[in-house]
Amino acid sequence: MANYLAVFAMSWDILSGYTGYVSFGHPFIIGVASYATAIMTGRMGYPLYASLPIATATGVGAGMLFFLPGLRLRGNYFCLITLAFMIVAHSLVIAVRPDITGGTKGIPGLPLVVTGAEPNFYLSLGLVLGIGFFLWYIGRSDLGRIFNAIRMDEDIISTAGLNSFKYKLLAFTFSALFASIGAVFYTHYIGTVSPSSVFAVTFLINIIVAALIGGQNTILGSIMGAYFITYLLEYLRPFELFAGPQRFLLYGCIALGIYIYNTRGFYGIAQDIAKAIKRKRGKSEQYGQVTGST
Amino acid sequence: MAKLLEVRNITKRFGGIVAVNNVSFHMEEGEVLGLMGPNGSGKTTMFNLLMRTYKQDSGEIYFRGKEISKYPTHQRVKLGMARTYQIPRTFHEMNIIDNIHISTRPDQVGKLMGIREFTEKERELATGVGLEDHMFKYPHELTMGDLRRLELAKVLAHNPKIGLLDEIFAGLTLKEINEISDLIRHKREEGLDFIIVSHDLRALAPLVDRVVVISFGEYIAEGPYEEIVNHKKVQEAYFGY
Helix, strand or coil, rough: CCCHHHHHHHHHHHHHHHHCCCCHHHHHHHHHHHHHHHHHHHHHHCHHHHHHHHHHEEEEEHHHHHHHHHCCCCHHHHHHHHHHHHHHEEEEEEEHHHHHHCCCCCECCCCCCCCCCHHHHHHHHHHHHHHHHHHHHHHHHHHHHHHHHHCCHHHHHCCCCCCCCHHHHHHHHHHHHHHHHHHHHHHHHHCCEEEHHCCCCHHHHHHHHHHHHCCCCCCCCHHHHHHHHHHHHHCCCCCCCHHHCHHHHHHHHHHHHHHHHHCCCHHHHHHHHHHHHHHHHHHHHCCCCCCCHH | EEEEEEEEEEEEEEEEEEEEEEEEEEECCEEEEEEEEECCCCCCHHHHHHHHCCCEEEEEEEEECECCCCCCCHHHHHCCEEECCCCCEEECCCCCHHHHHHHHCCEEEEEECCCCCCCCHHHHHHCCCCCCCCCCCCCCHHHHHHHHHHHHHHHHHCCCCEEECCCCCCCCHHHHHHHHHHHHHHHHCCCCEEEEECCCHHHHHCCCCCEEEEEEEEEEEEECCCHHCHHHHHHHHHHCC
């Protein structure tokens, strides 16, 4: 689960963390890809390995169709329009053709890509490492610099001779592609899909919080954040005091505390510690040199 | 001489306010043109129209005889137009060399996949405008004079034919004004033409071949600087008499 949350958080980060276009509609893309593969394998009898690429393409395509007009908007308006897609999609899968979508119950009994905890862990870890490395590389390249520059001042990107819309669209495509890949594998990991599992505000919050407390705009931080959230929620589960929503209250407080302590999240904290160690080493070496000379 | 840039009957309205009203002017190849006018006369709006930051309501813009009225900003930059901003605009989380680097990048995704530190071209650009000691500083660490130099470096990074300099002398010391003026003269000798907007007429006068004056969005006059400052309408616009 932590690995899939990491994939979703990284795919959110490449759009929202880098370009500053904060998407509240990430579960919409994930949901469309999940339902596409669920309907193809569970209702239409498609083989699993045929449905994986088709459903991924469906997720990216649906995202393009709906988010393209959204990319013409900025700031809060972009957030709201993306949130609206998620809410509308939640209602649509319940109300329209429940014989296909399964209504509120969703579609259970889907085939699994691999069975067993260990193979599933290594499969999802492979996804995290593959997607993580690609996005980390993009983040460090000139393309990543331009994505960052869009967040800082989009207007002067054009004055720099660059077509800002093209780069926003590219960031969005990466984001939608990797969210969709994560979605189809996740669906065939848990073997079921329902409106409340994908088109849900709590799911959205988990993705955003993982990216933020891990370290926005770092990719690697999203992995740290996803692992932290997943293990924290699982760790709290056996405690009676945190049996219900209290678990999320405590999780929210801890996440907020980390973010207040350092807005660059775990990644920023790790960077600060590394710098402090380096400084300390530098000082002790200097001290050694001085004492050695006397 | 051939016309480098021509503006024909251009108008821009913001709701009920007419910011630029049916203004026409042109500049020749090899010329430095001054754009003058009192506060709020529409000079920066004109720059924003020339670079398509704003879309005009009517009128046309020609660059080297080609109509570019519908070209977006990045295409105008590729054609050879580049600008500075009245209030310097930078990527605040990037150091100076990275700010310049962004302006040197080709608009092709395939050529942006590499990881690099900085190139000789960026070092030359920074050195050329006198920022060699500040390459790894951040914009908030620079003086206004150095920010203006950075703006100039970003313009020069495009190797443009025409540089639009908006209030390039604002907030500078006399020494900095002289240094920037020398830089403009030097670049002119290398074949770069400029349109300069400035309130500092003493700094502007020695640099320009000709000036165009606008007031309240209306074209008033154009001609050599010495003639224009004594023009009755210009004096009315500036001094009210």
